[in-house]
Amino acid sequence: MSGSPDASRGISTRRVEIATALGLFCIGALAVFDSLRLGAAWTSDGPPAGYFPFYIGSILCLCAGLRLLRARADEVSGPKRLTSTAGGRRVLRVLVASIVYVCVIELIGFYVASAIYFAVCLHGLGRRGRAASIGIGSAVMAAIFLLFEVGLAVPLYQGLWNPLGFLGY
Amino acid sequence: MGEPSALLHGFSAVLSLTHLLLMFTGILLGLVIGVLPGLGGASAMAIALPLTISLPPASAVILISCVYWGALFAGAIAAILRNAPREPWSVATTFDGHPLAQQGLGAKALAAAFTASFAGASFAAILLTLLGPAFASFAAGFGPPEFFAVYLLVFCGFVGLGQGSPSKAIASMMLGFALAVVGGDAATGQLRMTFGLATMARGFDFLVVAMGLFGIGGVLWAMGERPALRSKRARMTPRIVLQTWAEWPRYWATSLRGGLLGCALGIVPGGVTAASYMSYAIAQRLSVEGKKFGSGQMEGVVAPETAVHAAGASALLPVLALGVPTTTATAILVGGLLLWGVQPGPLIFVEQKDLVWGLVASAYLGNLAAFMLALTCLPLFAKLLRVPFAVFAPVVVVACAIGAYTVRHEIFDVWLMLGFGIVGYVLKKLDYPLTPLVLALILGDRVEASFRESMVLSQGSPLVFFSSGLSAALTALALTMLLWPLVAKVMRAREAAKAP
Structure with a gap:
């Protein structure tokens, strides 16, 4: 994306990918943690407050984990430098x-x-x-x-x- | 009141002096912001939304929809004169548009692009008039499982039809849902994901997030890239316009095909970009000059531009009939409706007639006005392409800061908006799609409500989504779209293994 002459130097895309994936994983983990506090399992009264966010947090953790694995294995698409x-x-x-x-x-x-x-x-x-x-x-x-x-x-x-x-x- | 008289009522509402003023203001805003690098239709709409807070909903929707029309027209200017598409759906326009500009035919290419855009949008507006009420009355019979299945289809559509990484698309939408659940739970009243912080209890306002992601994120992106200021000059004269119109009968089939394709694909997620590429590819295959495509063929400009505008206008159909947006711009429109106290959904045709028909009328009149403005003020917009972005950056930052503040009159929201600007910049640089994020944030509450209501109906059994023919078909289609990237990958791997 970057067409500048000093594009060979700058911030590594891989590092930012890893940091972003870690950030997303933390948000997902927070959602799961808070859902468990509120109750995430089906009750006789129906779905508790943490029912829906539990799934959201879990899927987010899963995707972030996948991105993390990809980034660590250096399977990052696009330019090597973010900018x-x-x-x-x-x-x-x-x-x-x-x-x-x-x-x-x-x-x-x-x-x-x-x-x-x-x-x-x-x-x-x-x-x-x-x-x-x-x-x-x-x-x-x-x-x-x-x-x-x-x-x-x-x-x-x-x-x-x-x-x-x-x-x- | 039947559709023709309701539409006439909409026309008369748009043609009032105040609304005409709002219409031209919106189009100018859309055209100006739309040509700037890093920004686009969604940014323009997010930046303009705070201006509508004190307006009645029927007036606000005219202003915002006209920003959208203006920004759609602006896409062709940057694509043709500078070979720098502002949105993914403008890429196909550059293939023949920029070579034409290099040959000194930039004005003619733009006249053709604007005419094609107007034709496409008008085509879709007619469709919207005819099908909108019928779709809405059909959707009025939907229960929670059907609504959840529609939402599922839209979100899975971003995974199945998206151009980028499926895991990034899913992560982006889950982040949007996670942001949407912050605050009080509508069903139980319990606070979620606030972690004892009072400021978190009110949740994240979509406008603050959208202005950060698209406005500040766009500014940071443009400053980082520092796009070249080279752009081809184009002098529009009445002779060039008349000459283009005289040649128009040659492109009627291309234009009609583009319009039909755009209308069909505009209602699905990612459909606008798909429509532009497909329309270009079909025109290339069917044209007698097909082999010359890419070297500056007028048909290569007409095909994608008609499709993009038809798709952009027909994207309003799911918004009006179901309250479900499929593009970033229509998601911001839905956010605007919620901001103005209007509940989007099938009943909008009954409860908010003035607003709906005003919006449909603006699709006709707004596009006509944008067409005329783009043709007459082209030198002004072309000049904007040569102004360094650093001059516009403070305008966008100040507009976003004021916009974020006016939502709840809290400085904390301005800080939040800046934070989302950094998030938007990073996600954009890493190719995380931002549309699913914004869509999930806006629709989060409604998706959760329909999910919970469905599960209550079935006492916790997910089979409820297969209980009726319609929800079963939609859910099955959604799951197919979700799994499609995986299936395609396996198929590609097998083909590669078979190859010698």
């Missing part, structure tokens, strides 16, 4: 920026956090000029505010410290 080093870095950059964005939402709410996020992404990832990035970020903030707060009457989170409080919202 190139450069591709992985770009993914990580967007991911970290998004995590920081949500942290900032917690503090100052959607409107200002979105404006900052837009400006930073356009400047850093989109290679746009500083003034243009700030301008577009501010315009987006105004658009989101007008659409949700005024138009749809769906108020968005204002944050622990509401920088737009002086507007009466």
Whole structure:
């Protein structure tokens, strides 16, 4: 899938396959464990709460086990590398920026956090000029505010410290 | 009220000023998001769903269905001009569409693709009008075993008809079911898989999961791949459009075959992609220019595009008649119906006439409007193909974050959505199909209810699924589909062993 020149280096698909299969196995095991707690066998009152999830968890464990065996035996289809080093870095950059964005939402709410996020992404990832990035970020903030707060009457989170409080919202 | 008058009522509802505005907004959203890499129709619908929360269901369904129509049209633009299909069903369009663009005939190929798309969708819309109510009244007599058998058939269809690994398809759907059971059990009231966490007691909202998987997952995928920005230019002029239409009688048989095939396969899981490939293969076999297919034949564009749009529209039939989606986009539509407080199922034709006929009318008018918009605004959408994705990434992330928040007004849902974004990215990279996951999450409660009710009827005997002719036939077909990959593998191994 990856066509980058450094595709020979990067994250191993096999390792991610194994980690994914282990994760799925854990979710399946949790479902089975919780089903047994609730009751998974047929009772005189009919099926208990754990009846259906028990089957789901068991099948998930089975499939995850199969994927694990395949991955360990290196029967992984597709490219050897999940992504190139450069591709992985770009993914990580967007991911970290998004995590920081949500942290900032917690503090100052959607409107200002979105404006900052837009400006930073356009400047850093989109290679746009500083003034243009700030301008577009501010315009987006105004658009989101007008659409949700005024138009749809769906108020968005204002944050622990509401920088737009002086507007009466 | 008979079907013609109900449909006319639907047309008059769609033609109101508010609904026309919603229709064009939806189509534009679908066309814009649909051409972006990593995203597609399902992402566009998931991103647009939060906008419908404060709308009446009849208006909301028009907006969301038009996003769907717009995104279907957008598929051809990326496939033909950039040789970069956004959805698996657009791959067949690239075979002849991109060579035509390389020969400088991109605009003509797109005019043919849009016309074929409109023809296919209109064909399926007529079928939907005629068969929808009949299918729904037939399904109204279904009991829990029949409903469970239908669900089983749909899910086994992903295993039997899917292109990838069967174990990955099953794991993906089981993950969806496992997510669906988190929270309070509707039958007993007991909390399941919450492990004492209060935030887990409300369960996972499908919209939060869908926006994470398709929206954020798509952004991460596109950033990782960084698709090339090379794309062929196409200047659409009235002369090119009229020229294409004048040549249309040559393709009537290809178009009709594609429409029929699309309508038939659109109702089964994975049918849209299968319809596009089959329509292309049949056109290649029957065409006098069959040997030239792959080098830029207009028929090679018309065949898959008619089939894809017919299948995309006919996929609404099982949704309206049974409340059972078979594609990601229709699964999100069902999730939307639940979000708006509408119970999908056979009674929808009786209980929600305005909504249903509005949706059917939007299949006619929405496709017509999308056809006109795609033809007239092509340079704008073609330009979007040359804009770096990094510019669109923050738009999608912000839209998803706001969307996730508006579901329950909880910041925790935004974190959850980001988490599912990472899950979506990893699963997509590893070729785990995401459609069964979303479908299982949306239908989980109903599948479990029909399973439990059936088992109660039979006092725990699974033979209840063979108690009536219909449920026995559906269950047997489902089990055949489930076992088909294994049977096919054994047959291939035997043939290989026989070969010298």
